Amino acid sequence: METQIYYEAWQMDCCGTPFSVGDDVEWSCIKPMQDDSLIGQYEFIYEAHGDADYIVCGKVKHIDAIYYEYHNENNVFTPISYTRKPIEKCEEFIADGYLIQLTDVQITSEKTEFK
Numbered sequence: 001m002e003t004q005i006y007y008e009a010w011q012m013d014c015c016g017t018p019f020s021v022g023d024d025v026e027w028s029c030i031k032p033m034q035d036d037s038l039i040g041q042y043e044f045i046y047e048a049h050g051d052a053d054y055i056v057c058g059k060v061k062h063i064d065a066i067y068y069e070y071h072n073e074n075n076v077f078t079p080i081s082y083t084r085k086p087i088e089k090c091e092e093f094i095a096d097g098y099l100i101q102l103t104d105v106q107i108t109s110e111k112t113e114f115k
Helices: 009-015
Strands: 003-008 024-030 044-046 054-073 076-087 097-108
Touching: 003 009, 003 054, 009 097
Parallel strands: 003 044
Antiparallel strands: 003 097, 024 044, 024 054, 054 076, 054 097
């Protein structure tokens, strides 16, 4: 089974652990809200700073770094478009977000609080 996870850059920049294509990962995740994303469909959002509904384990098959273009209106910045760039390693301060494809996925559906 495969799945796609969106990993917000601020989560990686704050306290994320760098990972690479081929790594096994275990992440706390939430489901995205409907029509939540400019970048398209993904099944989960990585969440290390709040309540998580799922633990998603798998092997990193592919990583796309996401770079947004923003519209500024009255100092409110709204993403209006993006570019994707395949990368081999995800680490701090290199993109606006990451779209990760996992393979060999196992999902535990239990509410867990992370503090």
